[in-house]
Amino acid sequence: MGTTVAQYLQQLDPGRRPDLPETTAGTLRLDVRGAGCTDHWYLTIADQHVRVTRSDDDAELMVRADRTVYDRMASGEMHVATALLRNELTVQGDLRLLMLLRRIFPGPPGARHPRELARAAMDGRAAMDGRFAVDGRDERS
Known part of the structure; x- marks a missing residue:
């Protein structure tokens, strides 16, 4: 304990x-x-x-x-x-x-405040969006 x-x-x-x-x-x-x-x-x-x-x-x-x-x-x-x-x-x-x-x-x-989780999710989404954009085009297409 x-x-x-x-x-x-x-x-x-x-x-x-x-x-x-x-x-x-x-x-x-x-x-x-x-x-x-x-x-x-x-x-x-x-x-x-x-x-x-x-x-x-x-x-x-x-x-x-x-x-x-x-x-x-x-x-x-x-x-x-x-x-x-x-x-x-x-x-x-x-x-x-x-x-x-x-x-x-x-x-x-290890618990995190819900706002921290939301910020982390938004940061992850922003990083993910930035990874696929090259010269204004989406590499996923």
């Missing part, structure tokens, strides 16, 4: 995250159950920044799961929505903040 949830959250860059909506702000508490205890991680999201602290204070969204589920999300092996649909993750509070959590955790290893 890759990165643990504790490692991932401790190393989370506090800088600006353009993948987060500018207008959405809120607080999330992640309750990580394991080894007979529960660890609490408190995320404050505002102005496309995420601040992570350790606290069991109430939050606008509280998310509970076993450590193995969170570890799989932190390593990109499991999507937040998948864990929710499998009932491996429970939530209480403002569900729109769950979509922010989806953006905070990484995607699968």
Whole structure:
């Protein structure tokens, strides 16, 4: 297994995250159950920044799961929505903040944003078109 949830959250860059909506702000508490205890991680999201602290204070969204589920999300092996649909993750509070959590955790290893794929496809098509054009004529004919 890759990165643990504790490692991932401790190393989370506090800088600006353009993948987060500018207008959405809120607080999330992640309750990580394991080894007979529960660890609490408190995320404050505002102005496309995420601040992570350790606290069991109430939050606008509280998310509970076993450590193995969170570890799989932190390593990109499991999507937040998948864990929710499998009932491996429970939530209480403002569900729109769950979509922010989806953006905070990484995607699968090697995954690319759809825009990157579209750009690569367009670049490939442009390269392909350029390969067949010679003096304004199409070599394919």
